[in-house]
Amino acid sequence: MVFVNCGGGGYWFFEHASWNGLTVADLVMPWFVFIIGTSVALAFYAMMKRGVSRIQLFRKLTWRTMILLVIGFCFLNYGPADGPLSWSWARIPGVLQRLGFTYFIVASMQTCFSIKDIDGYQFDTWWASVRDIVLYWPEWIIVVILELLWLCLTFLLPVPGCPRGYLGPGGIGDDGKYPNCTGGAAGYIDKWLLGEDHMYHHPTCKEMYKTTQPFDPEGTLGTINSIVLAFFGLQAGKIILMYRQQPLSILKRFLIWAVLLGFISAILTKCTQNEGFIPINKNLWSLSFVTTLSCFSFVLLGIMFYVIDVKKWWGGQPFIFPGMNSILIYVASSLLGTYFPFRWEMKYATSHAEPLFQHLLATSLWVLIAYLFYKKKFFLKI
Structure with missing residues (x-):
């Protein structure tokens, strides 16, 4: 599917x-x-x-x-x-x-x-x-x-x-x-x-x-x-x-939203690729695409919240560094991403290994660049 x-x-x-x-x-x-x-x-x-x-x-x-x-x-x-x-x-x-x-x-x-x-609205009402x-x-x-x-x-x-x-x-x-x-x-x-x-x-x-x-x-x-x-x-x-x-309440609500949105997606698509009422389609940003990706996002955010904020097993490194200069990294990668060393003409473009290596190297280089910006305390904000 x-x-x-x-x-x-x-x-x-x-x-x-x-x-x-x-x-x-x-x-x-x-x-x-x-x-x-x-x-x-x-x-x-x-x-x-x-x-x-x-x-x-x-x-x-x-x-x-x-x-x-x-x-x-x-x-x-x-x-x-x-x-x-x-x-x-x-x-x-x-x-x-x-x-x-x-x-x-x-x-x-x-x-x-x-x-x-918002703290004034706690548990004193029926809703x-x-x-x-x-x-x-x-x-x-x-x-x-x-x-x-x-x-x-x-x-x-x-x-x-x-x-x-x-x-x-x-x-x-x-x-x-x-x-x-x-x-x-x-x-x-x-x-x-x-x-x-x-x-x-x-x-x-x-x-x-x-x-x-x-x-x-x-x-x-x-x-x-x-x-x-x-x-x-x-x-x-x-x-x-x-x-x-109440971290447990946050996780419960994320799970409820994920299940609800996933159920809506199942109805809209009839659990098929092409035969549903509204198929999942990124080109159209169809309603089922939105509910499906929102379902995934609630699950992913819940996992990250549990790992980073609740258990504190991980601080987000090294990906927090591109996040501190997200616009700069995005624009730079869009303008320079087709040039060496981020991309080159592959000898085995139909293989798995060379394209995977190319993408991993390009991602690593941009993370390194973002880290260097962080060390220099250079942040481009809008």
Whole structure:
């Protein structure tokens, strides 16, 4: 159900799934999105406790969002071989653009509806056991509305030449019946809003399904569900804050959320790759993709919380060092990651050993670079 060959050779699970299904590569960005929400809950609570006003928080989050959008658009949009950046072909969506917009919405919600004195809501009410949900009911209403919007646009929006609610890759998929319908409503909305010249022209489905249409995996409609995924991370942060004196309660609630979201995923997908109501699809950031990756994230965060915070078996080294300069390392690796010594032309690209060695060496080098920045006390913050 989960792992599918994406049409490449060698270490295929380093690549994204061609359409439905998951590979290891598909797990990375959703984890970042989830942790954005968790970090917002913890960081904004700490700042409010220090007396930072909501207006100051909004200014700060707006500035961070603008910086992320500018970096994503201007620095990660093209390579040196492309020449000067031109608006005529520049891709508007992107990873940092999605992260920035997701952060803006989630952080804005937390700024408007956060509660400074959460310790005042303990066990004196009938809803104390679910206070991490009840106290933030306006945020839940916003997220439910966003998800309803995604569902309505995805399944009810008429797309010319395509069946309503189409979630397929187009091209030769579905026996070639809908060659120009890649992504259904998601692709159609991006073409209408952004224009084909400003979208991604090499989606993961292109090789396997012989598609001819541009499709952006960081497009408009998928960003709605990116916000929903970050909101589940925000919920995890609230659990940590409200039950920080009760580690067992935190772990129990993480487990409950993981089971609930996993059960929803099983229903949506019918425990299959392609035959469910809403298949798991990273390109579309489908609802089942969000619930599945949120389930995984709650489990992973629970394990890390137990190992690092409860048992104190591990302090996070050496991976805490890239985290201290995350934007710098991300941008640098995106710009320089295709050059030696981070990558080279492999003699045995279809083998397992050489690609694995290349990825491990590149990761180790970036961790080392981050550690050197840490030793020099150089931190790039936005």
